[in-house]
Amino acid sequence: MNFINGAQLLDYCEKENKKISEAMFEREVTHLEADPERTMEKMRKAYSIMKGSVKKPMEEDIVSMGGMIGGESKKLHTMRNEGKNICGTVVSKAIAYAVGVLEVNASMGLIVAAPTAGSSGVIPGVLCTIQEEFGFSDDEIVQALFNAAGIGYLITRNATTAGAEGGCQAEVGSASAMAASAVVELMGGTPRQCLDAASFAIVNILGLVCDPIGGLVENPCQNRNAMGASNALIAAELSLAGIKSITPIDETIEVMYAVGKSIPSELRETSMGGLAVAKSACETCKACAERRNKK
């Protein structure tokens, strides 16, 4: 069994009464001839690394290699634990987890690129939160990760998830779409609702540029992962409420790709534009470099 776009995937799911996660798993073991048990084992390992990467910054003091981030996850968890959070528990926790994974990544810790290292906080942030707040088992979350991978596959197959090619919308946007779709499936939505949620997530941040300060995966990447996590939850809620996307996922992906190509190269991971060239950003970067050289 194989599919190369969202229309084929949806057609298969609706005809065979399958979930997107089941279709993606089937593609892996039939079309790509992967061993079923080994495939599940690899996904269980990926989720276990994701869980480790959301918990580590709660327990350890982290300083990133570039010196621009570290400790943000703790601050957010503390605020929520003191009951001072503005966002409800789900969003508050998801963003705390997402920024934490970026701390781990930026300090040379172990993460799962999902789909990239720069967007690695979104999916663990959302799914670890949904598991804790709604009581899903590890197996259910692992299953949902195949749904997320299905969306990521559609984007990679037909567009890009690289910031250098499509900007942040292609990295955090893709991660957000993957997480949104996985949440919809977990909460009992249909495959069509999953794809609509993925569309919403992408459209909501269409055009977002990639402008990392100093060329490092720290800032604004970390905050944008928080945004990507909350955006995934918003997109899932919109779709689960019965709101329908005007564009099917294939068109949305095509639009995202076209927008990505029209973003000037200065705003696609080259650090020659956007926030990366702001006066204060350059000063921060210089100060970090000096601190590092003194060590």
Place this chain on the structure above:
Amino acid sequence: MNEIGTFDILGPNMIGPSSSHTAGALRIAFIAGKMVSKPVSVKYVLYGSFARTYHGHGTDRALVAGILGYQTDDERIRDSFEHAKAAGVDFEFIENFTETEVYPNTVDVYVTDENGNEVSLRGESIGGGNAVITKLNGVDVELTGNYNTLVIEQIDKKGVMAFLTTVLSANDINIGTVRLFREGKGKKATTIIEVDSEIPAQVTAALYSMDAVKNVIIVPRIKMD
């Protein structure tokens, strides 16, 4: 193009912060480390984005970890400098901003082992944690580490290729790809053979039985999951 699988999307499992600046860099140094017996000193020359951002991306630590033989998901990478000192491996980094006609994430690695053998190679980190060796001991090559690989340095002459494939066949090793790179007719040449299975030590010994074969290096496949 290869088919995209589930773990191309959710993966690799890696040490951050950037697959091209850490995992890809480690891969290059890993290959260099496997080309000598026990490394004792390494010099890295960094170009392009590697030269500009290697501190903040931990590219330097990844390059040292690669020489030590760590995999891309090994949490010791962060502290590889300390581990290298403990293992008696000296290392230095040189930034090259003058040569700009190179791929943005390029590093030259010069490694010397305990017997005084030196290997030099140039590697390019091409994204997603993948890398390719484009130069080995001065010869233009192409080597990825995605397969178990035999690197044979030889004198270019008739019959060498037939001999190499016969030895592999006799050891029940299936060949995936073969590429021959040479400086010129009758001069130094490098054969790179990617195979499907592990390469036992007796293969090396058998290959040295031909005079034209000067050096045999086995580079084991680098797992990425």
